Structure formats: structure tokens, C-alpha cells
Amino acid sequence: MKLGLSRRQLLRDSTALLAGMAISESGFGALPTSTSDLSLKQIAAQRGILYGAEAVFEELHDDKEFAALFVEQCGILTPGVEAKWADVEPEDGEFHFEHLDWMVDFAEKNGIKIRGHNLMWSVYNPAWARAAVSLEGRGSEILQRHITTEVARYRGRISYWDVANEVTDPLYNPLDDGLVDSMWHRHVGPLAIDDAFKWTYAADPTPILFVNDDNLEYDSPDREEKRNTYLRLVETWLKRGVPITGFGLESHLRPLKRIDEKRYRRFLAELAGMGLTIHITELDIIDRDLPADIALRDKQGADFCKRFLDIALDEPAVKAVITWGLSDRYTGMDGDPDVVRPDGLPSRCLPYDRDLKAKPMWHAIADALRHAPAR
Numbered sequence: 001m002k003l004g005l006s007r008r009q010l011l012r013d014s015t016a017l018l019a020g021m022a023i024s025e026s027g028f029g030a031l032p033t034s035t036s037d038l039s040l041k042q043i044a045a046q047r048g049i050l051y052g053a054e055a056v057f058e059e060l061h062d063d064k065e066f067a068a069l070f071v072e073q074c075g076i077l078t079p080g081v082e083a084k085w086a087d088v089e090p091e092d093g094e095f096h097f098e099h100l101d102w103m104v105d106f107a108e109k110n111g112i113k114i115r116g117h118n119l120m121w122s123v124y125n126p127a128w129a130r131a132a133v134s135l136e137g138r139g140s141e142i143l144q145r146h147i148t149t150e151v152a153r154y155r156g157r158i159s160y161w162d163v164a165n166e167v168t169d170p171l172y173n174p175l176d177d178g179l180v181d182s183m184w185h186r187h188v189g190p191l192a193i194d195d196a197f198k199w200t201y202a203a204d205p206t207p208i209l210f211v212n213d214d215n216l217e218y219d220s221p222d223r224e225e226k227r228n229t230y231l232r233l234v235e236t237w238l239k240r241g242v243p244i245t246g247f248g249l250e251s252h253l254r255p256l257k258r259i260d261e262k263r264y265r266r267f268l269a270e271l272a273g274m275g276l277t278i279h280i281t282e283l284d285i286i287d288r289d290l291p292a293d294i295a296l297r298d299k300q301g302a303d304f305c306k307r308f309l310d311i312a313l314d315e316p317a318v319k320a321v322i323t324w325g326l327s328d329r330y331t332g333m334d335g336d337p338d339v340v341r342p343d344g345l346p347s348r349c350l351p352y353d354r355d356l357k358a359k360p361m362w363h364a365i366a367d368a369l370r371h372a373p374a375r
Helices: 005-014 040-046 057-062 064-073 098-109 127-132 138-153 183-187 192-203 221-239 261-273 294-313 360-370
Strands: 050-055 076-079 113-120 160-165 208-213 246-249 277-285 318-323
Touching (some): 040 050, 040 360, 050 064, 057 098, 076 098, 076 318, 113 192, 113 277, 127 138, 138 192, 160 192, 183 192, 192 221, 208 277, 261 277, 261 294, 294 318, 294 360, 318 360
Parallel strands (some): 050 076, 050 318, 076 113, 160 208, 208 246, 246 277, 277 318
16 A cells, blocks of 8 residues: 555654553443444444454554544454554564554454555565565565564464555556566565465464455556456466465545446456455545535545445455545545645545544445445
């Protein structure tokens, strides 16, 4: 995921890190809400689907009002950065799990599943790893050590892992095998992804293991190429015995672009036909080019979100809808130059506004979940 980095950086500037603090008694009860008698997680559960959101440590630890809303609405939690390499192993062999430990404990205490994100990516890697991986023999060693140490620590506690993140795109000059020219591909080898999945499975055979990627839903030749490349890659991995069992659809939605409904739906069906569980993993609305008027902007974003979810949830293998954040109070979009609004207005990209009031996007998600085929 590319959008969440700036939010973490902003949080680090404004909030002292609280590593090692014990979990306080939450006392979380359901917040009163005028949106529905049921929460999003309850509506989703009626159709056999998980609903949840991404969050980072500071949001859940420091903002009790937000944490209570999260517990009320979410059945699955994706730690935004706490499981990524730069946070977990910032120095060679020095692992820091304080924040991820807290979030896993928080989730278990409140009956929430955890989605680990992510073990292998071409970005968000610490400087030492970028340098060390190029040394002869070290690339495979440090990748295996990192994956094994992290996954084994949470054996039986994390239900889903994004093992490999954003591994192909025709816009980024892929290599002959279709994979991006990452440091792992260069220095570990063309089977680095195979190894990452196998090491993850060896450390914990119980989670569903995902490849996760973005920008797969739109109607353009390069997006169709990306979809077809993934189908070829997944088929190849399965033939080689790679224990991939899931596919993550990031789904950072741009309402002025056209979804390729027929081909996208066929793509999901083909993934399902290969036995993969599918999650919508990072759903939000990029409202950069939508009107300034809040009512109109929210309506256009919600309508597009509903259309997308109706298409995606028509595939029964789609078992989770996870938004990249729950509230506009915490979003990285306002600090991301790629998606920030040119008029300077705050982004309205998530189901709840900054005051934790439900927005039209909440209703769009709820309606799509209610009308989804039962799993």
C-alpha cells in the first residue's frame, strides 16, 4: 500500500512512540449510532463476510473514542505499519514487536481477527536491509530470518498474511517473468516470492497467505494486462507448489475512472476457480478530483463505492471488505502529494468523518453487504 506511509510519518512527528506500554482496560461498549441498529461487521457477518479496517497503534491506543467505534464496527484489523519491515526490524537483527504485540492483544481481547501486512515489499524497507541484501549470500538469509521470526511469533494468532505486496504492474517496467525489478528479485532471485510463501507457511501453516495489489479494477489495456499477468503468475506459483491461498484487492477507488465490470468480474471468478480466498484489503475513495461541495462529493464517492462493491461482492470467494482506515480523522491522503486535493480541502475518503459520524460511504458499504450473495 502506498498511501499509508505519510500518515505514519505525520503521526511520528506529532505523537511520542509508546513502545512497551501495557494494555489498559478498555471498557469498550457499543457507541450509540443513528446509522443502523446493526454495525458494519454485523451486517457483513449475516452474509458470511468480514468487515474491518486498517489502523495504527497510536489511533487505537491514544484515542479511546475512536477505539470504541473500531470495536463496535470492525471484525478484522489490519495494522497499517506495525508489521512492515521498517517498523519490525529497523536494524539488522533487532526486532521490535511492542506495537504489533499490543495490537494483536487488543484484537484478541475484542474478538477481532488480525490481517498481517506485509512481509515482502519493494518499498518501506530500512536502509540496512537495502544495503545488506546486495551482499553475496545475505539476501536469502535476511529475508528468511525476517519472515520466520515475525510469523512464528504470532503463530496461531494472525489469521491472514500479505506475504508479497505489489509484485507486478506493466507501468513499472516489469522483467521478463512479469515481476517488478525489486531488490528481492535482483538479489534473492526470481523465486524469491516462492521462498517467501514457503517460509511463511513453514513458520505457521494456519493463516491464509495472500499476494496483495492495487489498481486492478479499471477499464484500460494496461489494467487488463495486469489482471492477466496475475492470473498467469498465480497459476505458475500453484504449479510450483507455492502455498498461496489468497488474493488481496487494494481498491483505492477513483470515482472518475471507469470500472471494467465484465473483465474484472471474470478476473475474480478465475482467481476463485484456482481455489483462492479473495479480500478487498484497502478500500477508500480518492476524492482528489471530486467537487468541493461536501454533500455532492460524499454522494459521488459513495455511489462509486457501491457500484464497485456490487461487482466485487457478486463473487462468493470475496470473504472480506477492509477499508484503509475507518474515519477521516486518521487518513494519510491529506499528506500524500499523489492524492491530496488541489483546493486544499481535507479528504473525505472513509466511512466516518472526523467527528466519527457515519457518512454516505457507510451506507454504501452497508447496502452492498446486505445485497451480497450469502457465503
